[in-house]
Amino acid sequence: MKPSDAEVFKITNIEELKGFCDLFRKRLKEKAVVLLYGPLGAGKTKFVECLLEPMGVRDVSSPTFALHQVYPLKKISVEHFDLYRINGEEELESIGFWDVFQKKKGWVLVEWADHLKAQRLPAHWPVFEVRIRMKEIPIQKHASKKNASTTRFFEVRERNETLTPPSELAAVKAQGLKPTSRTK
Numbered sequence: 137m138k139p140s141d142a143e144v145f146k147i148t149n150i151e152e153l154k155g156f157c158d159l160f161r162k163r164l165k166e167k168a169v170v171l172l173y174g175p176l177g178a179g180k181t182k183f184v185e186c187l188l189e190p191m192g193v194r195d196v197s198s199p200t201f202a203l204h205q206v207y208p209l210k211k212i213s214v215e216h217f218d219l220y221r222i223n224g225e226e227e228l229e230s231i232g233f234w235d236v237f238q239k240k241k242g243w244v245l246v247e248w249a250d251h252l253k254a255q256r257l258p259a260h261w262p263v264f265e266v267r268i269r270m271k272e273i274p275i276q277k278h279a280s281k282k283n284a285s286t287t288r289f290f291e292v293r294e295r296n297e298t299l300t301p302p303s304e305l306a307a308v309k310a311q312g313l314k315p316t317s318r319t320k
Contacts, residue, residue: 142265142293148285150186153179156290157186160266163294166212166241169261171249174268179288180247183266184216187245198247203231213242219251228252237261267291 147153164170172180185196193207198218207214215236222228236244237258244261246252257263269289 142267142291145290145292147288147290150182153182153288154186154189157183158190160264160292161187161190163264164243165262167243167261169244169257169263170246171252171263171265172245172247172268173249173265175270178268178270180268181218183268183290184245184247188214204233211241213239214245215242216245217247219246219248222248222251225253263295265291265293265295267293 145156147156172183174180181196181198185193188196188207191209193209193214196207196216197205201221203218203221205216207216217231217233219228222231228234236242249265267290269291271287271289272285
């Protein structure tokens with residue numbers, strides 16, 4: 137797979153999201169940036185919660201009003217930003233966004249990453265883009281919206297290198313989670 141390719145995972149329930157996050161967490165080294173894209177209510181904060189809960193973080197909340205949450209862990213610190221209310225580079229500077237990249241290690245999780253000029257991120261930090269799309273799927277044929285379930289599609293792209301080595305793809309398939317497609 138070329139660096140521009142993305143893998144798309146179909147997530148229909150919380151257990152599948154947790155399984156996806158378990159696999160995704162293994163891709164993150166001691167230093168990583170995760171850019172989260174998706175409409176309001178897509179599950180960006182739930183993704184962060186499922187990513188961090190097995191590491192002992194119990195109180196993940198959307199930093200929409202605080203703009204920035206810090207979750208100190210044993211080996212790394214997780215910086216969780218919500219840029220929904222950010223209106224420019226000056227505001228990013230004022231909330232200390234660029235300061236976190238002075239650290240030698242840590243994870244920087246960014247909700248509403250479309251409010252960020254991603255090309256300005258430091259080159260020495262691996263960057264993952266996670267785009268969440270939602271689609272309502274009727275539970276049964278001719279069902280109304282009340283009887284629909286929302287399926288989420290998580291499109292994952294890692295910049296500058298192959299996303300999933302063959303050995304990890306085998307692990308994904310063994311757990312029943314598989315990419316539904318690849319995009320460019």
